[in-house]
Amino acid sequence: MTSPKTKSQQTRSPSTPHRPSQGNRDFRNRTRRDPKPSEAREATPRSVVHGAANAQPCIILNEGREKSLLRRHPWIFSGAVERVDGAPVSGDTLPVRDTQGKFLAWAAYNPDSQITARVWSWREEQNIDAEFFRSKISNALSARTMSNLVQHSSGMRLIHAESDGLPGLIVDRYGDVLVVQIGSAGGERWRDTIADILQELCKPVCIFERSDSDSRALEGLELRCGVLRGTLPDSVEVIEHGLRFNVDVANGQKTGFYLDQRDNRALTETLAAGRDVLNCFCYTGGFSLYALRGGATSVLSIDASGDALRIAAENLTLNGLDAARAEWQEADVFQALRKLRDQGRKFDLIILDPPKFAPTAAFAEKAARGYKDINLLGFKLLRPGGLLCTYSCSGGISEDLFQKIIAGAALDADVDAQIVHHLHASADHPVLLSFPEGAYLKGLVLRVADCS
Numbered sequence: 001m002t003s004p005k006t007k008s009q010q011t012r013s014p015s016t017p018h019r020p021s022q023g024n025r026d027f028r029n030r031t032r033r034d035p036k037p038s039e040a041r042e043a044t045p046r047s048v049v050h051g052a053a054n055a056q057p058c059i060i061l062n063e064g065r066e067k068s069l070l071r072r073h074p075w076i077f078s079g080a081v082e083r084v085d086g087a088p089v090s091g092d093t094l095p096v097r098d099t100q101g102k103f104l105a106w107a108a109y110n111p112d113s114q115i116t117a118r119v120w121s122w123r124e125e126q127n128i129d130a131e132f133f134r135s136k137i138s139n140a141l142s143a144r145t146m147s148n149l150v151q152h153s154s155g156m157r158l159i160h161a162e163s164d165g166l167p168g169l170i171v172d173r174y175g176d177v178l179v180v181q182i183g184s185a186g187g188e189r190w191r192d193t194i195a196d197i198l199q200e201l202c203k204p205v206c207i208f209e210r211s212d213s214d215s216r217a218l219e220g221l222e223l224r225c226g227v228l229r230g231t232l233p234d235s236v237e238v239i240e241h242g243l244r245f246n247v248d249v250a251n252g253q254k255t256g257f258y259l260d261q262r263d264n265r266a267l268t269e270t271l272a273a274g275r276d277v278l279n280c281f282c283y284t285g286g287f288s289l290y291a292l293r294g295g296a297t298s299v300l301s302i303d304a305s306g307d308a309l310r311i312a313a314e315n316l317t318l319n320g321l322d323a324a325r326a327e328w329q330e331a332d333v334f335q336a337l338r339k340l341r342d343q344g345r346k347f348d349l350i351i352l353d354p355p356k357f358a359p360t361a362a363f364a365e366k367a368a369r370g371y372k373d374i375n376l377l378g379f380k381l382l383r384p385g386g387l388l389c390t391y392s393c394s395g396g397i398s399e400d401l402f403q404k405i406i407a408g409a410a411l412d413a414d415v416d417a418q419i420v421h422h423l424h425a426s427a428d429h430p431v432l433l434s435f436p437e438g439a440y441l442k443g444l445v446l447r448v449a450d451c452s
């Protein structure tokens with residue numbers, strides 16, 4: 001697997017598998033996806049003021065800074081902390097108190113992060129122990145199975161971090177393999193307990209750890225990738241709506257597959273019949289395979305990762321789909337779209353599902369230029385009456401802002417377009433009401449007018 005390393009990838013340990021990407025604008029090179037809590041702050045942690053070292057370990061907030069905790073937002077930023085009593089170390093569970101000493105929450109402490117603590121529980125009588133994790137994990141599992149959240153898929157997000165009450169913990173299931181990603185000091189501390197409970201409750205053949213996202217560095221955590229329990233099978237597959245996908249859990253992006261787009265991929269299938277389709281940022285061919293099965297006349301799929309494209313082509317064969325209607329192109333989408341424009345190519349359905357351009361609002365302006373660029377080109381490449389399915393997985397770009405950017409792109413492309421669908425992540429990626437950061441994925445299906 002050879003692909004250019006991004007700036008952030010170069011800082012990884014050599015043994016860590018790197019994620020494929022290319023391009024010369026730094027926002028192009030971000031891999032997706034999930035709200036990375038650690039990205040919601042500046043890179044350098046503020047140092048925490050320490051109180052008496054021999055006092056009971058405790059986090060005391062500045063006056064008035066308990067407000068977000070009272071609204072049950074689970075992050076305590078360093079700026080909200082007046083002092084930390086005792087001599088706690090990263091990963092310890094501490095009580096959080098207001099200036100009057102009133103209990104607010106139990107939280108995992110991380111002095112190396114701008115998020116000094118992440119809340120485990122709001123109840124003072126709660127012990128943060130193996131039983132606590134068993135109950136949180138089984139709640140997350142039963143929420144998914146009992147309410148039939150996910151149908152027609154052997155892949156599912158079992159634990160969606162903060163939104164499932166387990167800050168920094170992501171668990172994805174691909175058949176009988178679980179992939180775990182830990183992004184918080186608290187999750188790190190309870191890693192073995194969590195693995196034991198997952199093993200007991202889910203009985204997978206393997207639990208594989210992909211704690212190798214760049215955001216770990218911002219938490220002061222080492223990158224780690226490898227088998228946690230059991231043995232990794234030679235190949236891992238996920239079957240979605242009857243389509244089979246190979247998942248490279250060890251080297252693929254994120255935990256290996258983008259489960260969040262499941263429903264949106266299925267929608268694409270219903271829109272594709274008789275259309276010439278362009279799928280940009282195709283990864284292992286998700287949207288492409290659905291479009292082909294849905295009767296697309298042709299599907300051109302573009303990604304910067306040669307490895308992802310190789311798996312995509314294998315996935316096509318695995319499903320017995322017509323290779324003659326599929327074309328795979330390894331390229332930078334920003335350049336490829338311009339080339340297609342210059343060649344006068346036209347499509348009836350275009351999918352734009354780029355990596356995260358703006359992890360936080362601080363990156364929004366730069367990211368907005370990136371989104372506008374590809375969407376403007378997308379609009380220009382559409383035939384009259386064509387459809388643009390466009391996504392943003394940037395936590396730093398709100399749904400409202402995304403829609404405004406797309407409106408600006410349509411205006412500059414001189415097209416009238418209507419929104420036909422507002423889209424989000426699949427239901428196994430729930431969003432806790434008190435944690436809006438969980439709603440990172442937004443999408444629009446737009447129909448371009450067929451006459452002026």
Ligand code: SAH
Pocket residue numbers: 020021022023028029030032253257258261265281282283284285286287302303304305308331332333334353354355
């Ligand atoms: N739609 C996919 C997921 C896309 S993830 C699915 O449903 O599975 C984003 C993809 O963008 C990754 O595969 C990554 O390799 C690719 N990528 C990142 N920067 C790129 C660039 N500048 N040009 C082309 N592809 C890029």
